[in-house]
Amino acid sequence: MSVMLVGADHLGGIEKNLQMMGISSIDHITGRNVGDRKKFKFPLSTALIVVFIDYINHTTAKNIKNMAKSQGVPLIFANRSWSSLQDKLVAFNLRELG
Template sequence: MTALVIGADYLGGMEQKMRDMGITEIAHITGRNPGEVKRMHIPKAAAFVLVFTDYINHNMAKVVKSHAKAQSVPLVYAKRSWSAVEHKLVGLGL
């Protein structure tokens, strides 16, 4: 399963915990730089997009939402803490 993670400068130990839940490939975009908005795309194989709400600019959030809606990819918003992410991913069915 592939996931796109947007927000945060680095994922740290969260990346391994996501892999333990069955996510084999993780694409990451920091979401802080304005230039990333133009280059942002959701991989075709992405099962969902995880957005860290406390580490993303407003324009990126708007663009991600429209891309996810256009491609019918589930969008998950969470704070950058493993307990919040795990709760959201379990709710998604992982």
């Protein structure tokens, strides 16, 4: 499964933890570039988008939400901490995507 992470400059151990959950491909963009705010692109193989809400502005988050909705890609908003993300993934039932 492929996951796109948006926000945060550094992921810390999140990437490793996602791989241990069986996620094979992880793409990450910081969302700091002006181009990321208006034209958000993600690979067609993306099964889930995770937005770290404490590291992204409202305009970028809104654009990502609209793009994900139009493409039919599930979206999760979480804080940039493994415990927050893990709780959201469990609530989302990650296994249904795999």
